[in-house]
Amino acid sequence: MLRVRSYSLGQRQRRKTVLLYAEGKIHAQLLQSIMEKIEKLPDTDIPDLQALSVLLGFSKWALITRFNTSELPQEAAFALEQGKAVILLDRFPFALVLPSLLSDLFVSQNDRNFPVIFMFTFRILRVIGVLVNVLLPGLYVALVSVNPEVLRIEIALSIAGSREGVPYPALVETLLLLLILELTLESAIRMPTTIGPTVTMVGGIILGQAVVQAKLVSNVLIIILAASTIANFTVIGFQNATALRLCKYLLLVLSAMFGVLGLFLGIVVICAYFGHVSTFGVPYLSRWKAGRKYG
Amino acid sequence: MDKSRQTIVMFWITHIGLIFFLYPADIIDSLSVGHWCAVLLGFSIHIALVAVYTKGLSYCAPQNVIDLFQSVGRVFAFAMLLPLTLYLFLLMIITVRAYAEIVTVVFLGNTPLWTIMLLFLAVSAFICLLGIESLFRTGMLVMLLFFPFLILVVVLSFQNADWHYMLPLMDRDTATFAYVLRRPFLKSMFAFIGGFLFLGFIPSRISFQGRKIVLSSLGLIPFFLVSVYVPLLTFGENTASKFPFPYIAAVDTVDVSWLMFDRVTMFFMISMLCFVILFLSLAMWMALLLLKRGIPALNDPSASLLLIAIVYSVCLLVPNWSAVERLMWWNTFPRYYAAFVIPLVVYALGMRHRRKEPVRA
Numbered sequence: 001m002l003r004v005r006s007y008s009l010g011q012r013q014r015r016k017t018v019l020l021y022a023e024g025k026i027h028a029q030l031l032q033s034i035m036e037k038i039e040k041l042p043d044t045d046i047p048d049l050q051a052l053s054v055l056l057g058f059s060k061w062a063l064i065t066r067f068n069t070s071e072l073p074q075e076a077a078f079a080l081e082q083g084k085a086v087i088l089l090d091r092f093p094f095a096l097v098l099p100s101l102l103s104d105l106f107v108s109q110n111d112r113n114f115p116v117i118f119m120f121t122f123r124i125l126r127v128i129g130v131l132v133n134v135l136l137p138g139l140y141v142a143l144v145s146v147n148p149e150v151l152r153i154e155i156a157l158s159i160a161g162s163r164e165g166v167p168y169p170a171l172v173e174t175l176l177l178l179l180i181l182e183l184t185l186e187s188a189i190r191m192p193t194t195i196g197p198t199v200t201m202v203g204g205i206i207l208g209q210a211v212v213q214a215k216l217v218s219n220v221l222i223i224i225l226a227a228s229t230i231a232n233f234t235v236i237g238f239q240n241a242t243a244l245r246l247c248k249y250l251l252l253v254l255s256a257m258f259g260v261l262g263l264f265l266g267i268v269v270i271c272a273y274f275g276h277v278s279t280f281g282v283p284y285l286s287r288w289k290a291g292r293k294y295g
Numbered sequence: 296m297d298k299s300r301q302t303i304v305m306f307w308i309t310h311i312g313l314i315f316f317l318y319p320a321d322i323i324d325s326l327s328v329g330h331w332c333a334v335l336l337g338f339s340i341h342i343a344l345v346a347v348y349t350k351g352l353s354y355c356a357p358q359n360v361i362d363l364f365q366s367v368g369r370v371f372a373f374a375m376l377l378p379l380t381l382y383l384f385l386l387m388i389i390t391v392r393a394y395a396e397i398v399t400v401v402f403l404g405n406t407p408l409w410t411i412m413l414l415f416l417a418v419s420a421f422i423c424l425l426g427i428e429s430l431f432r433t434g435m436l437v438m439l440l441f442f443p444f445l446i447l448v449v450v451l452s453f454q455n456a457d458w459h460y461m462l463p464l465m466d467r468d469t470a471t472f473a474y475v476l477r478r479p480f481l482k483s484m485f486a487f488i489g490g491f492l493f494l495g496f497i498p499s500r501i502s503f504q505g506r507k508i509v510l511s512s513l514g515l516i517p518f519f520l521v522s523v524y525v526p527l528l529t530f531g532e533n534t535a536s537k538f539p540f541p542y543i544a545a546v547d548t549v550d551v552s553w554l555m556f557d558r559v560t561m562f563f564m565i566s567m568l569c570f571v572i573l574f575l576s577l578a579m580w581m582a583l584l585l586l587k588r589g590i591p592a593l594n595d596p597s598a599s600l601l602l603i604a605i606v607y608s609v610c611l612l613v614p615n616w617s618a619v620e621r622l623m624w625w626n627t628f629p630r631y632y633a634a635f636v637i638p639l640v641v642y643a644l645g646m647r648h649r650r651k652e653p654v655r656a
Contacts, residue, residue, distance in 0.1 A: 146403070147402060147403075147561065149402075149557070149558065150402075150556050150557060150558050150561050150562075151555065151556060151557060152554075152555055152556065152557045153557065155555055257410075258403065258406065258410075258411070258414060259402070259403060259406075260402070260561060260562070260565055261398060261402070261403060261411075261414075261565055261568065262414070264565040264566065264568070264569050265414065265418050265568075265569065265572065267437075267440065267569070268418060268422070268433070268437055268569045268572055268573070269418055269421060269422075271433045271436040271437050271440070272421065272422040272425055272429060272430075272433040273425075274432075274433075274436060275425070275428075275429040275430070275431075275432035275433035275435075275436060276425040276426070276429040276433075283428075283432055285432045285435065285436060286432075
């Protein structure tokens, strides 16, 4: 049964806040902790979601988002049905779903509108997307600069050939191009749709082609970064995608220092971080089931 | 809440990480025919110890080993746990030093040893400081990511097997268990013993069923056998005994034409190393627990810094591989103490505990 609790938070800037949950389905401890946090500090202003996450007691510097945002009513309804909590804030155009779990990277309610096989295919694709996105740039740097002997000799030679004339180490090369890519992404966000394609063209075609011809980066790297960037957007949720984008840099640096070993240990570090994060006692790495006990 | 699954996964990780590097060489060194006998003997000792240990722990359920020993008396606990701490320290030193050496030998020839050791210690200290529950969850995720790969390599490693090398199955030496007191066999027991002590240290929040652990450890037999038999079947006994890491050498012979990588070994080794890192952080977590109990003034970060500093400086003092081997041999005694005395004492105390409160629902 759907329950709605309304609060009016803040002193100078009163903001209506609604906590939605399905009674009997929500994990009692989760509900209680959220309510406690909100009711304890009713005078805190919430100008933005950072303030909300401070109010809820999350670390400011967390890499992983503790609530998923969704603009689709179907997603929020499904989350409620599953026993999660949904917070709606006045003047924010989306619902905040608590807690966020690793599976939210891959699982969307909309998948269930397709046959089961399609659903699993999509999910597997997303998992592969995450792995490709996080691993490929690091793998490239590791294989080119530290452990070329791992590759088959033909591939090693062709990569070495494509890097002929590139003046700096693989790490710098990758970081430069990644920077350009991130700039492209960032600039495209607030662009009117009419100019959007221009950025794509300038960034993708002109820059990509010219940068290879000018021997500033190798063309294999262009392929790898393009694949990695595309893979990045298979992940559900912008915040999740951004977190993964940041993880990529950790792996990149470790790979440049320790080769494939650094890459793999970087994965272990990221896994450990994921394992560490939990939201109100629900671990990020747990499998969500309505009515299940955590902690 | 029953966390048997996580515990089992951690149990597997710690053992699999230990099996594939040094274990096959020790077994191949210890006898020339019928290696299965040595493997199975070691394994049955292992499983008996695990069974005794988990049984003892279940008798005194919410207490862990430290609490249990302290309930008898402070001096008793100190005397019992001091060798264990020594063992854990030596274990960490050996693991870090040996695996750093393996890494430089096999694929990071130009990287200085001290950076690799520092990396190992830093990563495992990071994981260890996040807490035991995080460590267990990390283990699940790492297992999920790397285990399919491991299975693939294990299957592929049979590519060059010649099954005739399997024979003869037995000889006099094997049948009379004459190899048991030989040094390589005694050393080989590290693969069976290092991994299960953590069961007695995990807090009662992470509960597990001993029976499930014992049953699941049966699943490790194939890995032990594969690690010894693949090099034997690939090279034959005479050649295999010449390699320092026979299984790695055997995987190196595998050629997979559809893979873009020339050396499957490297990825295999590194996923093993990730398991070893988890094992290391588990050992570090246990050592921290003991250290903090011994010196209550220490808090988590300072204790771990102290620990890393000690381990790291000793690691730097170890000059070469023969010194590592000497250390391994020295560690055999504390290891047997940790492996036999601790489980048996836990069992005895557990029995006593149970007799004291006979009605415990």
